[in-house]
Amino acid sequence: MIQLDGICKSFGENEVLSSLDLSAKKGKMFVLLGSSGCGKTTTLSVIAGLTKEDKGDIYLDGERINDTPPHKRGIGFVFQNYALFPHLNVYENVEFGLKAGNKRSTRGGNKTEVKRALELVGLDGFENRNPMKLSGGEQQRVALARALATEPECILMDEPLSNLDAVVRERLRHEIAQLQRDIGLTSIYVTHDLVEAMALGDRIAVMNNGRIEEAGTPEKIFYKPENEFVARFIGMKNIFEGKIAALDEDNGVLQVSTGNFDLTTVFVPSSVGTRVKACVRPEEIILAKSDQNTNVRSARNEIAGRIVSISQNGPLMRVLVDVGGDEMSVDITRLAARDLGLNRGDRVLLTFKATSVYMIL
Numbered sequence: 001m002i003q004l005d006g007i008c009k010s011f012g013e014n015e016v017l018s019s020l021d022l023s024a025k026k027g028k029m030f031v032l033l034g035s036s037g038c039g040k041t042t043t044l045s046v047i048a049g050l051t052k053e054d055k056g057d058i059y060l061d062g063e064r065i066n067d068t069p070p071h072k073r074g075i076g077f078v079f080q081n082y083a084l085f086p087h088l089n090v091y092e093n094v095e096f097g098l099k100a101g102n103k104r105s106t107r108g109g110n111k112t113e114v115k116r117a118l119e120l121v122g123l124d125g126f127e128n129r130n131p132m133k134l135s136g137g138e139q140q141r142v143a144l145a146r147a148l149a150t151e152p153e154c155i156l157m158d159e160p161l162s163n164l165d166a167v168v169r170e171r172l173r174h175e176i177a178q179l180q181r182d183i184g185l186t187s188i189y190v191t192h193d194l195v196e197a198m199a200l201g202d203r204i205a206v207m208n209n210g211r212i213e214e215a216g217t218p219e220k221i222f223y224k225p226e227n228e229f230v231a232r233f234i235g236m237k238n239i240f241e242g243k244i245a246a247l248d249e250d251n252g253v254l255q256v257s258t259g260n261f262d263l264t265t266v267f268v269p270s271s272v273g274t275r276v277k278a279c280v281r282p283e284e285i286i287l288a289k290s291d292q293n294t295n296v297r298s299a300r301n302e303i304a305g306r307i308v309s310i311s312q313n314g315p316l317m318r319v320l321v322d323v324g325g326d327e328m329s330v331d332i333t334r335l336a337a338r339d340l341g342l343n344r345g346d347r348v349l350l351t352f353k354a355t356s357v358y359m360i361l
């Protein structure tokens with residue numbers, strides 16, 4: 001287990017980590033998710049002992065390691081840019097960590113350890129190759145092997161896939177997940193990519209401005225964020241401030257009024273007048289022209305609006321709809337947009353279920 005308690009780190013005037021707490025369970029994959037510049041690399045660097053914290057404690061399996069030199073911490077590091085030595089071949093690169101005295105146990109000798117590590121990452125037979133002549137994916141495998149060869153207590157990976165193309169990235173992502181589970185290695189994986197975080201993490205911590213906003217399982221973070229920053233980060237586009245206007249426990253619903261419109265959501269015990277933030281995912285809204293039959297009988301929410309804009313949003317189309325002064329984003333497929341013949345200014349009806357409205361209390 002890796003634990004950080006109240007870690008602070010400033011570079012000059014710039015406070016990069018502000019009393020950061022984090023706890024990564026033994027044998028699990030902990031993902032640190034956050035946008036560029038929020039302090040992810042600095043966090044890993046402090047854990048590895050490459051950057052000295054100003055304040056706070058670092059524990060590895062209960063042992064305080066603040067004063068343990070980096071090579072004695074039993075921590076493997078995989079860098080975003082691979083950081084391989086161009087003048088050494090693959091074998092020598094993997095052996096490097098062992099020679100540098102990073103290894104805790106000594107059984108087997110270097111040759112066995114290097115071979116085992118290269119096998120783990122699917123690179124046996126690559127020993128004599130020049131790393132600079134390998135593909136990006138292969139280079140990152142070498143870097144992974146170099147970290148694994150020392151049989152570390154835990155491994156830190158800093159956006160290891162971000163320089164790879166999409167196909168290789170996905171394949172290597174699966175392999176890293178498999179490998180991590182197979183050897184039950186305590187891991188901290190840093191990324192700015194939500195999809196990667198969701199796919200890999202046993203737990204995800206969303207980081208912002210040098211601290212953790214919220215940590216939880218991928219499902220919790222994605223479907224039930226407790227924090228508005230996290231909600232926005234995971235793509236909860238429509239977030240409306242409102243007040244609870246009515247409670248209807250018998251029917252299992254409650255009413256939130258934003259001032260511009262009312263939303264019906266699933267009942268939770270609360271009281272009328274409580275301030276909440278009601279969120280609706282763009283992909284859970286069904287859009288129809290006002291003069292069409294919607295046929296969505298189970299939908300409790302029906303809001304009329306007018307199209308402000310239509311734009312491409314990844315594989316989907318994002319339709320921005322003015323709803324009585326607020327704006328709601330709706331994602332629909334390209335085909336649906338074409339079939340509906342949508343145009344700016346069209347009057348539309350937005351329908352969605354009570355279960356599609358999520359409240360941050």
Ligand SMILES: Nc1ncnc2c1ncn2[C@@H]1O[C@H](COP(=O)(O)OP(=O)(O)O)[C@@H](O)[C@H]1O
Pocket residue numbers: 011014016034035036037038039040041042043
């Ligand atoms: N060695 C350093 N000296 C000065 N500023 C640094 C140093 N390392 C990082 N920073 C600053 O700390 C902030 C966080 O950086 P970093 O931890 O690399 O973020 P992330 O990995 O999340 O993108 C940035 O503003 C960066 O410029």
Ligand SMILES: [Mg+2]
Pocket residue numbers: 040041042158
């Ligand atoms: Mg970084």
